[in-house]
Amino acid sequence: MNPVQASRGAAIDLEAISKAYGGFKALDGVSLRIEPGEFMTLLGPSGSGKTTTLNVIAGFTDVTSGKLLVGEKSVVGVPAHKRNIGVVFQHYALFPHMSVGRNVAYPLTLRGVDKATREARVARALDMVKMGDFAHRYPSELSGGQQQRVALARAIVFDPPLLLMDEPLGALDKKLREWLQLEIKRIHRELGTTFVYVTHDQEEALMLSDRIAVFNRGRIEQVGTGRQLYDEPATLFVGRFIGDSTVLRGEARSDGNSTALSIAGETVTAPRKLSGEASPVMLLRPEKLSLRRPGQSASGGNRLSGTIGEAIYLGSESKYEVKLADGSAAIVRSPLTGESFGLGDKVELCFDGSDATLLADDASADTTLT
């Protein structure tokens, strides 16, 4: 392959993929289209089926039912070693008996690439992950971050149209992780390959991805850009999993085009209605909430009284946890330029009804999150 020509990524289509272990459904009708060259992250809590999905795409696990297309061609039944897909594992999986150079050359040797081309491509791949000086070392002589960079070089050296990564930074400390996230993003840009990335860290997902698929109990709850998931969560689970959120529950009443919740004697309204039978809850992002001292005059909008339960200084802003009358907690972020509150202060929580997202209540969203 011409090294100058950037390889094009492959599209992936998962169509109603199910995977059962005995009676347990690890994947339950997962459908997802990943565009060529896209950076797609599979995000979800532990046991939600992210790794299983990745293993199905890689060919390590066969499906119980459903269709799988890579590059518009069905790969069901094609063994892993014939799929030409790069995989990076959380546990690095470098061959301990081979030097870094031989590890990276391994997929090229298998493909019968001649020695000169092989050496050039190994050098290029190692340079790309900034490990050019380590070709003669053995994996046991490298740090975790260095090993993972070599593993990344080995997975991209044969120009696969698709690269899968299963929590590749999971075993590394925060500083290193953040730096490698930037590196991975840069490599994705340079290669144009389709990346599918698994993580349970939502910040990592937001930072890396073009789009994120949120997994819960073997299903995809929602697919979208980070912004879409944050601003317009489709389910309570997504709303709570992405970013901080406050969930208001109460006795609901809908009339005309608006919904009112009565919470421990106080009422809040939002100019929207939830379709369907489910009882509605309001989800609010911390920056859409503000705090006032009781009795301070204020413009219209919703108000709930509470007390400060926790005040956290975050450098550029403060984060408050407010205990509401019904016992639930709200999370508020406010700039340091505003008024500051102390522990136990009585406050009023204010927000504009149009900033509240109405979602169907789902008690299981709380349990799966923790």
Place this chain on the structure above:
Amino acid sequence: MEMKPLTRVLLGLVCLLVAIWLVAPTLVVVPMSFNENKSLAFPPQGFSWQWYQNFATNPDWSNAFLNSLKVASIVAVLATVLGTLAAFGLDRMKARPANLLRMLMLTPMVVPGVVLAIGIYAVYLDTQLVGTLIGFVLAHTILALPFVLIAVSASLEVFDRRLETAAASLGAGALTTFRTVTLPLIAPGVLSGLLFAFATSFDEIVVSLFITNPYLKTLPVQIFASITRDADPTVAAVGTILLFATTILIGGGMLLLGRERKGRP
């Protein structure tokens, strides 16, 4: 941990005693092999190389030695190949049937040698394998297989199978993965299995006594025959040669392994 001087001296003394106890019977053979008289008396009298000469020139001895070398080499290769494949297969099977099969394959280690010998002898009489090279090779392979199985299984136990998944993702089929990833990483187990298999065949005596005949004798059979017939110190000379050969072999192997480990921490 720091030890009191007295404790250290006592410990050293005990170790020395145990060491002497373990190697003394073996070392007795060395002076006996230089005896001037045709006797196995200890301590020996005088000094001569004649028993070494006898070993080299007497066809009874040299043939037996070559036979043993031949049989043990074939057995080592055969048992290592079969044992490695068996260990690999058992490692990939469901636990329950694998354990049953493993126990079956280990029985030659547990069954009394004489019982096995009688069985093999009976079968060999019918199939005319007594006193043949094939007969020795087959019988010794049965005995050597468990050692290879155990050594290779121990290596597979610590082998990280996820490396095989990684190899598959890089384009390696099952055979290529075994050749380029699995086998190199379990090589220490395979190698020690090979050594054990060779040693098992080389000094096997019980079964060999049953299936030998005047045309095909292995070294242990010849030693046994010689020592029951007359007190020939050639036995001691053979023992001494074997002692030094194994010491050099094992010592060299350990040195090599040690160097490899140091080179690749």
